[in-house]
Amino acid sequence: MEVVKSRSFTAERAWGSKQIANMQGITTKLHWTDQPYKWHINDGEEVFVVLDGVVDMHYRVNGAEEIAVLEVGDIFFASVGTEHVAHPRGEVRVLVVESEGSV
Template structure:
């Protein structure tokens, strides 16, 4: 059993993570960041949940960009090929469930 605390988790760099569980093809990671990620499309589905802090999730659908503001306890389910980028508002801790080789 592995115990963890989102409120106390930090990393040496933005988007640093702690592997919470590995299910073979799928991983569950807790990330810490204070910087945006990069625009990308996953090679599979992703579940993205804000554990602490807030994140503005930018998504592009049919060439139109929109922003989803996520607070602690809120998240999004991202489909394969959905273009998106996460912008934390200050520091944020995020739970990500995705295929092992996703970006």
């Protein structure tokens, strides 16, 4: 049993994380960042939940770039093959659920 106070979580580097759980190969991690990630496609599906701050989530649909503004409580679901990159507006904390070892 563990209680995690996400708003006080920080990391030594952008996209640093704390693993909350690993349930049969599906990880749940709390991330802190103040820098964009990189364009990527996950090995499987990904659930991305904004816990603190605002994230501009860039993604491509049929080669065209789109942007979703994600605020606290918003969820982005990346299905298999979804190319995407998160751009935080300042400091953010996000919860990411994905296959273990995914990009």
